[in-house]
Amino acid sequence: MSAYQTDLEGLQKEPLPWEKLIGKNILITGATGLIGSCLVDVLMMNESVGCNVYAMGRNADRAWKLFEKYSGSQRFKFLKHDVSDSLDCMNIDFHYIIHAASNASPNFFSSKPVEVIKSNVFGVANLMDYGIAHNMERMLYVSTGEIYGEGSGQEFTETDSGYVNCATSRACYPSSKRAAETLCVSYAQEHDADVVIARPCHVYGPHFTESDNRVYAQFIGNVINNEDIVLKSAGLQFRSWCYVVDCVKALLYILLKGSKGEPYNVADSSSCITIKELAEMIANICGRQVKIDTEVSKSDAPIITKAVFNTQKLESLGWCISGDMRTKMQNTIEERRLLI
Numbered sequence: 001m002s003a004y005q006t007d008l009e010g011l012q013k014e015p016l017p018w019e020k021l022i023g024k025n026i027l028i029t030g031a032t033g034l035i036g037s038c039l040v041d042v043l044m045m046n047e048s049v050g051c052n053v054y055a056m057g058r059n060a061d062r063a064w065k066l067f068e069k070y071s072g073s074q075r076f077k078f079l080k081h082d083v084s085d086s087l088d089c090m091n092i093d094f095h096y097i098i099h100a101a102s103n104a105s106p107n108f109f110s111s112k113p114v115e116v117i118k119s120n121v122f123g124v125a126n127l128m129d130y131g132i133a134h135n136m137e138r139m140l141y142v143s144t145g146e147i148y149g150e151g152s153g154q155e156f157t158e159t160d161s162g163y164v165n166c167a168t169s170r171a172c173y174p175s176s177k178r179a180a181e182t183l184c185v186s187y188a189q190e191h192d193a194d195v196v197i198a199r200p201c202h203v204y205g206p207h208f209t210e211s212d213n214r215v216y217a218q219f220i221g222n223v224i225n226n227e228d229i230v231l232k233s234a235g236l237q238f239r240s241w242c243y244v245v246d247c248v249k250a251l252l253y254i255l256l257k258g259s260k261g262e263p264y265n266v267a268d269s270s271s272c273i274t275i276k277e278l279a280e281m282i283a284n285i286c287g288r289q290v291k292i293d294t295e296v297s298k299s300d301a302p303i304i305t306k307a308v309f310n311t312q313k314l315e316s317l318g319w320c321i322s323g324d325m326r327t328k329m330q331n332t333i334e335e336r337r338l339l340i
Contacts, residue, residue, distance in 0.1 A: 004206060004335035007245040007328075011042050014249065015318065017256050021051040024137075027094035029083050029127070030101030031055030032062045035142060035200070037207045038248045039098060044070055051075070054094065056101070058082050066207065083123035084115075087130040096255065097131050099123065100142040104173070105212045113172035120176035121183065128187045128195075138194040140255045141184050145201045145240070145265065145309055146174040155310040158199070158263045162304075181263065188261045197263035198254050201309050204328075205244025206335035216241075219279055220333055223286035224340065231292045235276030238306040240267035243328040246321045253319040264317075267309035271325040285330055 001009075026043060030036040036055070043053050053070075056079040057063050063078045070076035081087070083101050101123055103109075103116045124141065131139055149162035156162070164174050187193040204216045222229045242250075250266040258264060273281070279290045311319075 002335050002338060003331040004245070007243075007331060008038070008041055009045060011245065011249055011252070012046055014252070016252055018046065018049050020256055021049045021096070023050060023052075024095040025052045025054060025093055026096045026098065027054045027056060027079075027127075028098045028100060029056045029123070030099070030142075031078070032057040032059055032066055032209070033100060033104075034205050034208045034212075034244055035203060035247060035251070036098075036100040037066050038205060038244045039100065039251065040067065040070075040076075042248055042252070044073070044076060052077070054079055054092065056081050056083070062209070082119075083126055084119045086126055090130070093135040094131060095135065095137045097127055097136060097139040098142065098251065098255065099127055099139060102142070102144075102177075104144070105209070105214060107211065107213045109170050109173055113169040116172045117176040120173075120180045124180045124183045128184070128191075128193055132187075132191055132193055136193070138196065138255065139184070140251060140258075141180065141195060141197045142251065143181050143197050143199050143263070144174070144177050145199050145267070145307060146304070147178045147181065147199065148307065149174060150304050151306070153306050155308050156265065157310045158265060158313055185261050194260050196254050196258040196260065198251055199263055199265050199309070200247050200250075201240035201242050201265070201267040201307065203242050203244050203247045204332055205247075206332050206339060207244075215275055216278060216282070219282045220336055223282055223288050223333065224337060226288070228289045228291055229279045229283050231276060231279055231290060233275075233294065234292065235274055235279060237275050237304065238272065238308065239275070239278075240269075240307060240309045241271040241273065241278070241325065242266060242268045243271075243321075243323075243325070243332070245328075249321065250314055250319050253314065253317045257317045262313075264314045265309040265311050266314060267311050268321060268325070269311060272308050273325075281326055281329060282333070285326070285333060
């Protein structure tokens with residue numbers, strides 16, 4: 001068993017009110033993505049709960065590769081669907097909905113900004129409308145720390161709001177995520193829908209998609225291909241990071257113990273580093289080097305200089321994590337190699 005799989009199994013021991021999920025139907029959108037696939041694995045591992053997992057995504061081929069091991073289970077079903085479209089074609093009561101579907105890769109922000117906005121806003125509306133009509137007990141919306149924009153350099157708490165230049169196509173992601181959060185709490189206000197919101201920082205793990213061009217995915221791809229890492233800038237942008245297993249652990253705490261209508265930051269306070277330090281860590285793990293080439297186009301360079309999150313609100317639910325980022329990154333790279 002790989003170290004990553006051991007990390008997943010460890011979540012089964014968390015002191016959570018798992019009984020809330022017994023016999024329930026749980027819909028996970030974005031199930032073939034980094035966070036969604038990890039959620040599917042954790043819930044399918046928990047045989048004692050026996051919940052029914054409905055994994056929704058647009059890519060059936062990728063779903064088959066990720067979830068073939070569950071093909072014989074009556075508890076698992078893959079639903080090929082785009083959340084931008086209505087769910088009226090279905091007739092299933094999803095008691096819990098975890099909405100983790102979103103185009104989070106920067107290449108979509110420049111090539112498909114309209115689709116990014118529509119999927120974030122329409123996705124929430126479609127899922128809420130369907131859930132309200134089909135006995136939904138709670139929805140967890142997986143938002144993003146990018147909603148904070150550019151701040152003062154201090155830790156972001158859940159009541160902060162930084163600057164986002166809305167008159168740019170790059171704003172398609174943070175602006176539509178902000179709108180989607182407001183739509184969530186509006187459904188709670190107008191329709192008494194039970195919804196909670198997670199705001200993950202930058203999350204890393206092995207099951208990123210082949211089209212993902214976020215920096216950590218590029219760096220891991222480089223070292224696995226026995227290439228050095230080439231930075232397009234000095235790499236001074238400072239970020240909070242979180243291992244996907246720790247993120248999923250947080251999502252389960254928010255789903256099962258969070259307060260209705262409330263947002264929660266998700267980050268690892270011990271994993272706050274610059275992009276350059278991240279590159280150096282990944283390169284060092286695999287015996288490669290980091291090179292800086294400022295002549296390379298920087299059109300996709302991050303626009304936020306510092307994004308560090310306060311997680312006291314999440315910790316008040318009982319969430320806590322241990323271990324160091326280097327070990328977790330090693331586990332990520334090891335598992336990623338097994339997937340190739």
